[in-house]
Amino acid sequence: MTDVLALSVFGVDWQFVKPFIVIGLGFGGVYALSGVGLVVLYQATGVLNVAFGAIGAAGALIAYYLINHTSTPQWLAFAICVLFGGVVNLAYGMVFGPAFARRDPLVKMMGTLGLALILLGLMAWRAPAGGAFARFLPLPSSQHLYSISGTNVNLTQIISVGVALALTAGVTIFLRVTSLGTAMRALANDREITATLGVPVRRVEAAAWFGSGLACGAAGLVLPDLLTSLDYAALTFLVISSLAAALIGRLRSLWATFGGGMAVGLAQSVITPYQSISAYRSSAPFVLAIAALLVLSRRRVVTISRTAG
Amino acid sequence: MKLRRALTTGVLAALLGAAIIATSAGAASTAAPIGKGKQGAAGVCGMGNGKKAKGAPIKIDGLDMLIPGVDFTTVGKTAAAYFACVNDNGGIHGRPVKYTLYSEALDPNQEKALAKKMIESDKAVGVVGNTSFAECGTNWKYYKSKGYVVIGAGVQAECYSKPSFAEVNAGPRYSNVGAAQALIKAGAKKLAIASPDTISAYADGGPALVAQKAGIPVKVFPTHLPVTDATSQLIQMYQFAGNGGGILIDFTPDTAPAFMKAAQAQGIVSKVMWGSSTPIANTFMASQFSPAFDGHLWIDNEFSNVDPSVGPDSALMFKVLTKYAPKIAPQAFAQMGFLDAKFATNALLSIKGAITAKSYNTAVKKLKNQRTDMLCKPFYVGGLPYHIPNNSNIIVDYKNGKVIQKSKCTEFEAVDKAIAQTRVWEKKFHLIGK
Numbered sequence: 001m002t003d004v005l006a007l008s009v010f011g012v013d014w015q016f017v018k019p020f021i022v023i024g025l026g027f028g029g030v031y032a033l034s035g036v037g038l039v040v041l042y043q044a045t046g047v048l049n050v051a052f053g054a055i056g057a058a059g060a061l062i063a064y065y066l067i068n069h070t071s072t073p074q075w076l077a078f079a080i081c082v083l084f085g086g087v088v089n090l091a092y093g094m095v096f097g098p099a100f101a102r103r104d105p106l107v108k109m110m111g112t113l114g115l116a117l118i119l120l121g122l123m124a125w126r127a128p129a130g131g132a133f134a135r136f137l138p139l140p141s142s143q144h145l146y147s148i149s150g151t152n153v154n155l156t157q158i159i160s161v162g163v164a165l166a167l168t169a170g171v172t173i174f175l176r177v178t179s180l181g182t183a184m185r186a187l188a189n190d191r192e193i194t195a196t197l198g199v200p201v202r203r204v205e206a207a208a209w210f211g212s213g214l215a216c217g218a219a220g221l222v223l224p225d226l227l228t229s230l231d232y233a234a235l236t237f238l239v240i241s242s243l244a245a246a247l248i249g250r251l252r253s254l255w256a257t258f259g260g261g262m263a264v265g266l267a268q269s270v271i272t273p274y275q276s277i278s279a280y281r282s283s284a285p286f287v288l289a290i291a292a293l294l295v296l297s298r299r300r301v302v303t304i305s306r307t308a309g
Numbered sequence: 310m311k312l313r314r315a316l317t318t319g320v321l322a323a324l325l326g327a328a329i330i331a332t333s334a335g336a337a338s339t340a341a342p343i344g345k346g347k348q349g350a351a352g353v354c355g356m357g358n359g360k361k362a363k364g365a366p367i368k369i370d371g372l373d374m375l376i377p378g379v380d381f382t383t384v385g386k387t388a389a390a391y392f393a394c395v396n397d398n399g400g401i402h403g404r405p406v407k408y409t410l411y412s413e414a415l416d417p418n419q420e421k422a423l424a425k426k427m428i429e430s431d432k433a434v435g436v437v438g439n440t441s442f443a444e445c446g447t448n449w450k451y452y453k454s455k456g457y458v459v460i461g462a463g464v465q466a467e468c469y470s471k472p473s474f475a476e477v478n479a480g481p482r483y484s485n486v487g488a489a490q491a492l493i494k495a496g497a498k499k500l501a502i503a504s505p506d507t508i509s510a511y512a513d514g515g516p517a518l519v520a521q522k523a524g525i526p527v528k529v530f531p532t533h534l535p536v537t538d539a540t541s542q543l544i545q546m547y548q549f550a551g552n553g554g555g556i557l558i559d560f561t562p563d564t565a566p567a568f569m570k571a572a573q574a575q576g577i578v579s580k581v582m583w584g585s586s587t588p589i590a591n592t593f594m595a596s597q598f599s600p601a602f603d604g605h606l607w608i609d610n611e612f613s614n615v616d617p618s619v620g621p622d623s624a625l626m627f628k629v630l631t632k633y634a635p636k637i638a639p640q641a642f643a644q645m646g647f648l649d650a651k652f653a654t655n656a657l658l659s660i661k662g663a664i665t666a667k668s669y670n671t672a673v674k675k676l677k678n679q680r681t682d683m684l685c686k687p688f689y690v691g692g693l694p695y696h697i698p699n700n701s702n703i704i705v706d707y708k709n710g711k712v713i714q715k716s717k718c719t720e721f722e723a724v725d726k727a728i729a730q731t732r733v734w735e736k737k738f739h740l741i742g743k
Contacts, residue, residue: 019544019575027538134566145576152576228539228570233377273548282537288586 020269023226027241028265029160030223034196034246036168037256038216042251043188044208045097047108049089051116055213056170056220057235058119060085061127063221064137064230075138076262078221085217086210093209098221101191116236123232135230140224156225161262163222166200167215180207226258241265244285247294264288313631334531343628344394346452348658353622353680355395355654356631362400366407367664369653370427371438371461372420375412377535379505381440381563383637383734384462385410385628387646388438390633391654392537394625401664409433409652412440415507420447428455434669438646439474442507449473457666458673459652466511468725469697475673475690477648478641478697479611479721481512481559483728484502484586487609487702487721489516492584495607497524500584500600502580503547503568504559506531508541512559512586518724532560532573539567540575547577557584562640565589569598578605589609595707596673606706607715611699612644613683615716622651644683652679652688668687685718689740697731 034052042048051204063081066072072080092115100108127135141155166191175181183204186194224230243263248260267284271277317591344354371385371390376731389408396405401703409431413419420443428451438526439445445468452459463469464600469483469545476667479487479503490501500520511529520527527547530542539572546556550728558568565585572578583606617624628645630637656672657664679690704716723729735741 016548019548021542023538023540023544109489134563136566136570138570142574145574154574156574226540227537227567228574229536229564229567231377231535231537234537236537268537272538274546 008098015150015281016151016273017270020152020190020272021266022148022153022157024269025262026157026160026226026265027223027269028262029157029162029164029262030226030238030261031241031245032261033160033167033222034219034242034252034257035249035261037173037212037219038242038303039244039249039251039254039257040184040215041212042210043206044184044248045093045108046191047093047097047100047103047112048105048243048246048251049112049212049216050109050243051092051112052216052219052242053121053236053239054116054210054232055085055088056216056223056238057232058088058123058139058220059217060224060235061123061135061229061232064135065127067137071297074227078139080215081221082214085215085220089213090206093205094202097205097209114302116239120232120236127232136228137221137224137230139222139225140226154261156222156266160222160226163218168254172254180204180238180241184208206218216219241268241285244289247289248295252269258286260267260292310486311451333596342397343497343632344398344625344644347430350621350657352713353466353659354391356399356626359397359602359668360397360399362396362401362403362405364400364404367401367657368403368431368433368519369406369408369435370431370433371408371410371413371436371649372423372441372444372697373410374415374441376415376442378564379442379534380722381462381561381642382410382412383640383642384440384590384646384649385412385438386634386637387630387643388650388653388714390629390637391648391650393633393655394629395650397638401629404664406436406654406657409559413444415441415443416445417447420444421451424448424451428457428666432666434664435460435653435656435673437461438649440645441644442505442583445474446644451707455666456670458654458670460649460673460690462642462649464512465508470695472692472694472696475652475676475688475696475698477652477684477688477699478645478704479697481508482515483697483700483721484609484611484702485512486519486557486724487611487704487719488586488607489519489608489703490719490722491518491556491609491716492555492557492582493523493525495555495582496553497525497550497582499528499550499554500547500557501530501550501554502557502559502563503532503542503546505564506533507693508554515724516557521565523721534564536564536567540571541649543568543571543577544575547581550581552580552615553582555582555584559586561642562591562594566594566597569602571623573601576682578602579635581605582607585609587641589640590705590712592613592710592712593638594638595712596710599707599710603707603709609714609721610641610703610705610712611639612648613685613703614705614712615639615641615644616712622681622683626683647689648681648683651681652676653731655679677738677740680742686735691730691738691740693734695727695731697727700728700731 059081063077065075144155183199245261249257342359345359346357348351348356373381373385392406392408402630422616435458449471462478463480468474502513513529585608615620617627674692679688706715
């Protein structure tokens with residue numbers, strides 16, 4: 001065991017790297033959580049929702065406002081943050097989903113980019129960056145600290161990985177055993193045929209929009225605690241790492257997306273102490289996504305866009 | 310019956326009269342002028358006569374940086390509040406000050422254009438309240454060519470090495486020097502320092518020299534703003550400093566909390582000694598991080614403690630903010646803006662004759678021995694080739710949600726020749742009194 005602990009990785013010892021692994025797993029959980037949400041929505045509707053981060057950020061800001069400027073209990077503000085993600089996603093899906101249903105996936109994605117920009121504008125207007133004092137949205141779980149093999153781990157980091165794992169497993173089972181899940185899988189294969197078979201397409205899509213929105217709200221709630229600040233720009237760009245995770249999962253496999261999210265989180269964090277490459281940590285999601293696509297494309301054709309309808 | 314009616318009428322009249330008196334007294338107390346008193350005395354706004362200034366306005370402009378993660382407009386907004394108080398107290402011999410504040414986003418072209426606008430388009434006689442990561446470097450030559458001396462709060466090297474600026478603060482380099490000195494004195498055996506990457510070379514260079522001189526290992530962590538992963542950086546700093554080491558953070562209240570929250574989440578608050586430059590020395594931050602950080606902080610404060618009981622100027626700042634800028638919390642950046650405007654007002658009031666850009670900037674150059682309870686040493690300009698009048702600071706800490714003074718005014722180490730030279734000039738030219 002001692003030998004393992006003393007293992008030197010590129011000149012940096014294991015003891016030195018351990019805290020960064022813990023941090024990376026925490027972030028990885030959030031990326032996986034939102035990545036799975038992205039994949040479920042994409043499978044059911046063909047929409048790659050790039051507004052994911054912005055919706056989560058807006059929910060987090062609302063929760064911050066409720067906690068700090070009203071007498072709303074914390075638990076209720078947190079619930080509103082998660083629900084906000086579901087409601088906004090659902091509203092967008094219901095209003096714009098049918099209009100975009102027959103359009104190219106790129107057009108569908110650009111629609112969500114519009115939503116992201118509107119939300120970013122609103123956040124910049126109502127909660128501008130700066131303003132002398134920082135905003136926080138700490139979760140009570142960050143107060144609980146455990147020492148695992150000499151490294152501090154807080155409960156939020158454990159929750160982040162746990163929720164991502166539970167969501168991935170839960171959604172996998174849901175898609176296999178429930179009629180709604182079966183309908184979603186059918187939609188993923190062919191929207192037109194599924195509709196002619198009598199499946200209520202709008203209702204199934206609504207469930208996908210709402211469900212993935214809840215995942216996005218949950219990510220918006222956990223990430224500020226891991227970041228130790230509520231920066232809506234950083235939260236909005238969460239979508240980049242989540243997209244990388246979803247691409248690693250080929251926008252199809254939930255477990256591969258989960259693994260991708262964890263890998264992106266770990267890669268970003270573990271290279272931090274390596275001075276020569278730490279400046280490139282923000283590139284980690286792209287590098288991993290490209291590497292995964294190249295490796296996977298050796299065996300099969302990788303499709304990152306679907307034929308409409 | 311008549312008696313009862315008379316009594317009732319009398320009682321009602323008495324009650325009505327009492328109500329009117331009480332109301333007018335209340336109104337008088339809420340509308341009571343602040344900053345009234347003898348001109349030139351501490352705790353007084355300008356002429357201090359309580360009369361509204363009505364003459365032709367005197368144009369003063371200011372330029373502050375506003376980027377994600379750092380908001381320096383608090384400085385200019387507080388200067389504006391002080392000028393409003395001056396205008397309610399007779400202005401400058403009856404003329405009000407019209408203060409216009411611009412903001413810039415760390416773009417040199419924008420900084421140049423705004424400096425030109427202030428001086429050539431707005432025709433401001435003076436520039437007051439500037440604070441930026443880069444504006445001193447961009448505009449010092451222009452201000453010099455126009456004969457302007459900006460009274461502001463500096464950040465980068467040019468603010469303290471060029472004749473165009475007279476800063477009321479010590480700036481991050483010297484504030485970090487003070488904090489590093491305090492940490493080493495308290496027993497830190499290693500020092501990890503972090504500043505925004507845009508000013509790191511200058512701001513971290515000073516404390517690094519202090520550590521090297523003391524024979525202590527030191528490592529600098531330039532930080533890109535806005536910070537996206539404070540925890541990872543903090544762990545790197547902790548791994549370098551080790552238990553009992555010193556971690557010095559040099560960030561504004563927009564960014565420093567991310568590191569402090571990360572320290573709490575990682576359980577390392579009590580394992581190291583925490584140093585900081587001035588910006589986190591305020592009640593808001595203390596209320597957020599007390600009691601967790603109580604006793605663990607060595608914050609170099611370039612000003613007096615932010616507390617109305619410190620003296621008349623401190624008390625006045627609280628009143629000015631309450632009345633004219635209620636959204637601004639009392640803090641170091643407010644002290645900077647208050648002092649900028651106070652000294653600019655003193656320069657304006659000292660002018661005999663027409664108030665022009667030339668007469669105002671000449672008056673600024675003549676400022677010396679400007680005493681205030683907010684500074685350890687009197688402020689001065691003195692027409693020197695550069696100005697570092699704020700070179701003696703206090704160390705503060707948090708306790709029970711408040712900022713408390715940990716040590717008295719101490720001159721920070723002369724890590725640069727300019728500091729030693731400044732102290733020679735202070736004596737030679739009687740800049741801080743005889």
